[in-house]
Amino acid sequence: MSETSTLSSANTDLPIKVKRKRKRPVGFYLAGSWLFLIVFLAVFGWILPAPSWDKSFYDSLGVHPFHHSHILGTTLDGYDMFAGLVNGARLSVFVSLISVTVGGAIGTFIGVTSAYFRGKIDMIVTMAFNVMLSIPNLVLSLSLLSVLAYSDENHPATIGRRVGVLILSLTIVIIPILGRIARGATLQWSSREFVLASKSMGTKNFTIIRKHILPNVAPAILAIGFLAIGSVIIVEGSLAILGIGVPGGASWGSMLANGRGNIAYSPWEVYLPAGAIALTVISCNWFGDFVRTSLDKRESKI
Amino acid sequence: MSTLLKIDDMSVRFQTPRGNLKAVNNVSIELLAGESLGVVGESGSGKTVLSRATMGLLPGTATRTGTITYEGQDITNLPKDEVRELWGTGMAMIFQDPMTALNPVRRIGSQLTESLTVRLGMNKKDAKEKAIELLKRVRIPDPEAMLRKFPYQLSGGMRQRIMIAIAVSCEPKLLFADEPTTALDVTVQAQVLELLTELRKEENMAMILVTHDLGVVAGHTDKIAVMYAGDVVEYAPTRQLFSHMKMPYTEALLKSIPRLETPTGSRLPVIEGRLPDPTKDEPGCPFANRCPYVTDKCRAEKPPLTDGGNNHFYRCWFPIGGVK
Numbered sequence: 069m070s071e072t073s074t075l076s077s078a079n080t081d082l083p084i085k086v087k088r089k090r091k092r093p094v095g096f097y098l099a100g101s102w103l104f105l106i107v108f109l110a111v112f113g114w115i116l117p118a119p120s121w122d123k124s125f126y127d128s129l130g131v132h133p134f135h136h137s138h139i140l141g142t143t144l145d146g147y148d149m150f151a152g153l154v155n156g157a158r159l160s161v162f163v164s165l166i167s168v169t170v171g172g173a174i175g176t177f178i179g180v181t182s183a184y185f186r187g188k189i190d191m192i193v194t195m196a197f198n199v200m201l202s203i204p205n206l207v208l209s210l211s212l213l214s215v216l217a218y219s220d221e222n223h224p225a226t227i228g229r230r231v232g233v234l235i236l237s238l239t240i241v242i243i244p245i246l247g248r249i250a251r252g253a254t255l256q257w258s259s260r261e262f263v264l265a266s267k268s269m270g271t272k273n274f275t276i277i278r279k280h281i282l283p284n285v286a287p288a289i290l291a292i293g294f295l296a297i298g299s300v301i302i303v304e305g306s307l308a309i310l311g312i313g314v315p316g317g318a319s320w321g322s323m324l325a326n327g328r329g330n331i332a333y334s335p336w337e338v339y340l341p342a343g344a345i346a347l348t349v350i351s352c353n354w355f356g357d358f359v360r361t362s363l364d365k366r367e368s369k370i
Numbered sequence: 371m372s373t374l375l376k377i378d379d380m381s382v383r384f385q386t387p388r389g390n391l392k393a394v395n396n397v398s399i400e401l402l403a404g405e406s407l408g409v410v411g412e413s414g415s416g417k418t419v420l421s422r423a424t425m426g427l428l429p430g431t432a433t434r435t436g437t438i439t440y441e442g443q444d445i446t447n448l449p450k451d452e453v454r455e456l457w458g459t460g461m462a463m464i465f466q467d468p469m470t471a472l473n474p475v476r477r478i479g480s481q482l483t484e485s486l487t488v489r490l491g492m493n494k495k496d497a498k499e500k501a502i503e504l505l506k507r508v509r510i511p512d513p514e515a516m517l518r519k520f521p522y523q524l525s526g527g528m529r530q531r532i533m534i535a536i537a538v539s540c541e542p543k544l545l546f547a548d549e550p551t552t553a554l555d556v557t558v559q560a561q562v563l564e565l566l567t568e569l570r571k572e573e574n575m576a577m578i579l580v581t582h583d584l585g586v587v588a589g590h591t592d593k594i595a596v597m598y599a600g601d602v603v604e605y606a607p608t609r610q611l612f613s614h615m616k617m618p619y620t621e622a623l624l625k626s627i628p629r630l631e632t633p634t635g636s637r638l639p640v641i642e643g644r645l646p647d648p649t650k651d652e653p654g655c656p657f658a659n660r661c662p663y664v665t666d667k668c669r670a671e672k673p674p675l676t677d678g679g680n681n682h683f684y685r686c687w688f689p690i691g692g693v694k
Binding site for chain 1: 425427430454455456457458459461462463465466467470471472473474475476480484485488489533536537539540
């Protein structure tokens with residue numbers, strides 16, 4: 069008897085409201101806060117009471133980190149590391165965000181429309197994407213930069229022009245990468261019955277794309293977009309090391325390029341920007357992964 | 371009553387790597403306003419293609435011949451834009467699987483109001499009111515809460531009701547129901563069919579009910595077309611069909627419905643064999659290899675669609691009950 073009463077009381081005590089809060093892994097918060105910090109520094113870095121990044125301090129050349137006057141030390145030429153990193157964050161975030169956003173938007177538009185309508189245009193688009201993907205990123209950016217932003221003693225290219233061409237070349241690299249993802253996802257979603265159902269109600273094709281295809285394709289694009297931000301930062305660094313990126317230590321890659329000869333005397337000149345790049349790329353990958361899994365939930369519940 | 375839809379000699383072919391696939395062969399059907407037609411046949415007999423071809427919802431690999439007249443207007447060669455004008459407001463379709471026919475990432479409300487705002491040009495407030503009214507009509511409890519839900523929160527029967535609400539939202543004159551109850555369990559099937567018949571009678575809406583279950587069409591249709599391998603093999607008013615069945619295939623279909631009276635452990639009645647290959651052109655009746663009454667004539671020559679009187683047509687050399 070007592071057993072039944074406990075059973076019934078247990079039944080009434082059953083939680084009606086099931087706890088919905090998903091526990092996110094620690095990595096999510098770490099990656100999120102690092103990315104937040106980088107974006108914050110990129111936007112508001114100029115407010116911080118740091119020395120100017122392009123001024124050389126002749127009285128303190130090659131000071132090691134945690135020195136009383138320069139918190140992250142200086143380079144052998146006397147440039148402040150902390151100011152350089154903050155300034156580099158601005159350029160790296162600016163370059164990668166713009167190129168991934170613009171390239172992603174163009175790629176998504178091309179990929180989604182060609183996959184939705186199929187036919188000859190789709191064949192041409194697929195072929196074009198494959199051709200673009202077959203050219204290594206670095207080679208493509210390298211050739212674009214050396215042609216469009218050619219620079220020697222007599223014809224110095226401005227930093228603005230260099231950055232512009234850099235963004236353009238990275239955008240071109242991003243278009244086929246995200247375009248292919250968008251195309252693949254659209255192929256999968258546009259054959260689903262709800263698209264046909266909406267069509268059978270007389271909805272126009274572009275309304276269907278906007279209301280039915282894009283919301284379903286978005287998670288994949290977002291996830292790969294975050295990965296792309298990471299790889300764009302790496303490409304930017306590689307270009308700088310090859311000597312055709314942004315000159316004068318204005319970006320993380322550029323700082324790395326300038327400091328690589330001094331690694332024996334002031335290793336922090338290399339380790340600090342390299343660490344910043346590595347942390348940002350890892351955070352982007354993690355964050356993209358979390359975005360994807362959390363957006364996938366609704367589909368997986370069916 | 372006036373003729374709403376007239377399909378005349380319609381054939382559908384698909385270009386496939388294996389050759390020309392004959393999905394629908396020379397089908398002629400007439401439907402009055404408010405009338406209900408059942409299209410019955412096993413999987414692959416061309417019922418779904420028939421309904422989609424009538425609407426014009428075929429993929430690019432398909433070719434359609436014959437004429438389709440809707441409300442006295444020949445819509446066979448109408449440009450895409452003008453056909454689209456008919457969709458939703460003239461003809462609408464309910465799909466087989468309500469699990470996949472709703473967009474998983476959008477709320478019920480936005481999917482339900484989509485055609486109202488896009489097709490009928492309603493503003494958001496009116497569309498929402500109309501959506502609530504529609505949900506009430508398809509018997510959904512607490513319609514206002516329903517508008518905010520996602521498809522994954524609903525059961526199959528609920529989703530099919532939503533699909534019906536979407537399909538009838540623009541008050542079509544002709545509703546294609548493509549196996550609307552196949553994905554649902556039996557108790558819900560009956561409710562959904564009742565609902566469809568009720569809505570049909572209220573709105574004087576014609577319906578083409580596509581199904582493989584003769585039991586489903588029995589109580590809910592005025593006439594029935596039985597399809598086999600792309601052909602209409604028997605076409606008659608519902609009462610006439612069940613009382614004077616002519617085709618051995620229809621008889622076999624009816625026999626293959628499992629019955630409660632049969633003793634446990636006995637074999638389920640099935641139609642032995644398979645549909646003929648739709649890419650091949652073979653002589654004779656396509657049902658010959660599976661027919662219990664087959665003769666040499668059946669294997670040699672394909673029977674024509676014969677008028678058996680009382681609006682009863684059949685495609686057989688030796689119909690059940692004999693030739694009149």
